[in-house]
Amino acid sequence: MLNLGHLTILFSALFFAIAGYAVFFSAFLSLTGSTVLDTLAKDTHYKYFVLFIVPTTSYFVIANWVGWQYYRNS
Known part of the structure; x- marks a missing residue:
């Protein structure tokens, strides 16, 4: 039986x-016909936003x- 740690x-x-696949490998491979993954593959700006957030x-x-520690201890 899987517990919460295994599911995570x-x-x-x-x-x-x-x-x-959606961010890196979709530019080189075309494995799916999914419209969501294909839309992410064609996007050149917002898919990298998730990586930088x-x-x-x-x-x-x-x-x-x-900053809060400096404020409290000054």
Whole structure:
């Protein structure tokens, strides 16, 4: 029986495979006839926005936390 940890890893791997195809490999391969994945393959701007939102959000959270610590301890 799969528990929550196994399902999380399974869905993460599935998402990584689909997103990896949609962002990187779709320019070289044409494996599906899906209109959603084909639309993402033709897009040249917004599909990279998803990749940059994770480090940008992380930087924003860390910078705000450090600023809050400076404010509290001054």
